[in-house]
Amino acid sequence: MRISGIRRTFSGGVSVLDGLDLDVAAGSFVALVGPSGCGKSTLLRMVAGLDRPDAGTLTFSPPLEHTPGARPPIAFVFQDAHLLPWRSVLDNVALPLELAGVPAPERHASAHALLQEVGLGDATSRYPAQLSGGMRMRVSLARALVTRPRLLLLDEPFAALDELTRNRLDDQLLALWKELGMTVLFVTHSLSEAAYLAERVVVLSRRPARVMLDRRLALPPERLPALRADPGFAREMGLLLQALEQGEAA
Amino acid sequence: MKALRDALAPLAALVILLALWETVARVFSFNPMVLPPPSTIGLEASRSAGSLLSGALSTGRSALVGFGLSTGVGVLAAIILSSSRVLERALYPYALFLQMVPIIAIAPVLVVWFGHGARAVAVSSFIVSVFPVIANTHTGMRSVDPALRDMFRLYGARRVATLWKLELPASLPHLFTGLRVASGLSVVGAIVGEWVAGVVEGDSGLGILVLVANRQGNTALVFAAVLAASALGLLLFGAVSLTGERMLRRWHPSASGS
Numbered sequence: 199m200r201i202s203g204i205r206r207t208f209s210g211g212v213s214v215l216d217g218l219d220l221d222v223a224a225g226s227f228v229a230l231v232g233p234s235g236c237g238k239s240t241l242l243r244m245v246a247g248l249d250r251p252d253a254g255t256l257t258f259s260p261p262l263e264h265t266p267g268a269r270p271p272i273a274f275v276f277q278d279a280h281l282l283p284w285r286s287v288l289d290n291v292a293l294p295l296e297l298a299g300v301p302a303p304e305r306h307a308s309a310h311a312l313l314q315e316v317g318l319g320d321a322t323s324r325y326p327a328q329l330s331g332g333m334r335m336r337v338s339l340a341r342a343l344v345t346r347p348r349l350l351l352l353d354e355p356f357a358a359l360d361e362l363t364r365n366r367l368d369d370q371l372l373a374l375w376k377e378l379g380m381t382v383l384f385v386t387h388s389l390s391e392a393a394y395l396a397e398r399v400v401v402l403s404r405r406p407a408r409v410m411l412d413r414r415l416a417l418p419p420e421r422l423p424a425l426r427a428d429p430g431f432a433r434e435m436g437l438l439l440q441a442l443e444q445g446e447a448a
Numbered sequence: 449m450k451a452l453r454d455a456l457a458p459l460a461a462l463v464i465l466l467a468l469w470e471t472v473a474r475v476f477s478f479n480p481m482v483l484p485p486p487s488t489i490g491l492e493a494s495r496s497a498g499s500l501l502s503g504a505l506s507t508g509r510s511a512l513v514g515f516g517l518s519t520g521v522g523v524l525a526a527i528i529l530s531s532s533r534v535l536e537r538a539l540y541p542y543a544l545f546l547q548m549v550p551i552i553a554i555a556p557v558l559v560v561w562f563g564h565g566a567r568a569v570a571v572s573s574f575i576v577s578v579f580p581v582i583a584n585t586h587t588g589m590r591s592v593d594p595a596l597r598d599m600f601r602l603y604g605a606r607r608v609a610t611l612w613k614l615e616l617p618a619s620l621p622h623l624f625t626g627l628r629v630a631s632g633l634s635v636v637g638a639i640v641g642e643w644v645a646g647v648v649e650g651d652s653g654l655g656i657l658v659l660v661a662n663r664q665g666n667t668a669l670v671f672a673a674v675l676a677a678s679a680l681g682l683l684l685f686g687a688v689s690l691t692g693e694r695m696l697r698r699w700h701p702s703a704s705g706s
């Protein structure tokens with residue numbers, strides 16, 4: 199995926215992105231951090247096709263075209279779970295396939311399999327109101343992955359959860375990424391989460407966003423909880439923090 | 449058991465109120481044409497039980513048709529209003545206008561259009577009760593979580609799918625709020641309709657019964673008919689509330705936003 203010279207100004211003259219360039223290799227896991235309001239969500243929405251850039255181009259190779267009737271290639275996970283409260287967990291997860299016209303037995307089987315993977319195999323017939331926040335987020339993650347997307351966009355997905363739940367979900371996300379091999383673009387405010395998850399972290403400056411640091415982390419590919427206590431991990435976090443502070447002051 | 453306990457307080461209040469009313473009416477020996485005591489009303493009600501029942505059936509049928517029309521037309525109108533900003537701006541004032549129609553004044557026109565009888569009465573009931581359905585359903589469809597809209601868009605959902613699988617279910621709580629208001633109004637609209645367009649012979653509703661009893665100076669029967677009309681409204685209200693509760697049982701409001 200290549201983002202080049204992308205520009206977005208909102209009505210009222212707020213220039214959020216002013217010629218940002220970013221290349222993301224297929225199958226990689228990239229974390230995006232930056233000061234609040236710098237344009238991370240805006241960028242993600244444009245990548246998803248939910249908003250149009252005023253200038254600049256977004257190209258995918260191979261192209262990510264959504265042909266009607268086929269499984270949509272991009273998935274988005276929001277900060278809150280945003281489930282449909284009138285649907286059971288299973289039907290929530292199956293929704294993207296339902297909208298793509300996949301027959302019921304097939305989509306239910308896919309939804310079941312994913313719910314199993316996020317550890318909710320026995321909650322399929324429950325309703326969102328009966329779940330904890332962490333469980334809801336896992337349903338949301340399963341829903342995003344049920345289409346086997348080639349590109350997964352996450353906008354501060356686990357920010358509202360407690361730290362333990364969040365760590366567990368991070369591990370689940372990593373496992374799913376290893377298994378499914380999609381490209382992941384992950385926006386977060388937590389540097390430790392970024393360092394723990396991503397192969398590469400991009401630090402943005404405040405508005406209009408520029409790339410302050412684009413770093414391939416010098417950490418082992420296998421991410422285990424022990425890594426959080428590793429000196430190498432602390433060093434990477436230090437670098438990220440420094441870039442973030444510079445970007446905030448710039 | 450709980451329902452019984454919930455009903456206890458209002459029942460006690462009713463008994464006290466009736467006792468007070470009875471006492472006042474007797475002690476001051478009001479002319480029963482002005483304020484009949486509850487016992488007189490009760491007696492009159494049992495004596496005229498037949499015509500009260502057939503009146504309630506007739507009015508109930510008209511109100512039910514009016515309410516059904518309100519539900520169908522109201523939801524349809526809300527869908528149209530929500531389908532585009534332009535349509536909303538162009539048509540919403542007229543929906544509002546519908547609510548401002550003084551039904552008593554327009555009822556004679558209904559007679560011209562639909563003739564005397566049940567049809568005009570049902571239309572009157574519809575006109576009086578449709579607006580809350582439109583307004584509430586419209587509000588519901590407008591306040592669908594934007595993130596969910598985005599998600600449907602991302603997944604390439606067609607307009608119809610978005611309507612059926614997102615907008616309409618999401619506005620169900622609002623719709624039922626509108627329907628509860630409309631249920632009571634539909635009975636009011638039917639009674640008013642009967643005053644202008646009702647038929648006296650044969651199939652006459654509670655509104656006609658009120659008119660006739662009033663002309664005869666039978667105030668007790670007027671009260672009895674009014675009570676029957678209220679009971680009718682309450683019945684419809686209860687049925688709508690129960691249906692709503694059953695349909696929305698699974699998602700209490702705390703869950704609808706996330």
Ligand SMILES: Nc1ncnc2c1ncn2[C@@H]1O[C@H](COP(=O)(O)OP(=O)(O)OP(=O)(O)O)[C@@H](O)[C@H]1O
Nearest residue numbers: 208209212214232233234235236237238239240241
């Ligand atoms: N639809 C919109 N209309 C006008 N301004 C907008 C719109 N969406 C975003 N903005 C503005 O654009 C800027 C960037 O918003 P964006 O949501 O992309 O930031 P962000 O980096 O995701 O911030 P946060 O980390 O707080 O989520 C903000 O100043 C915001 O006020």
Ligand SMILES: [Mg+2]
Nearest residue numbers: 238239240353
């Ligand atoms: Mg954001």
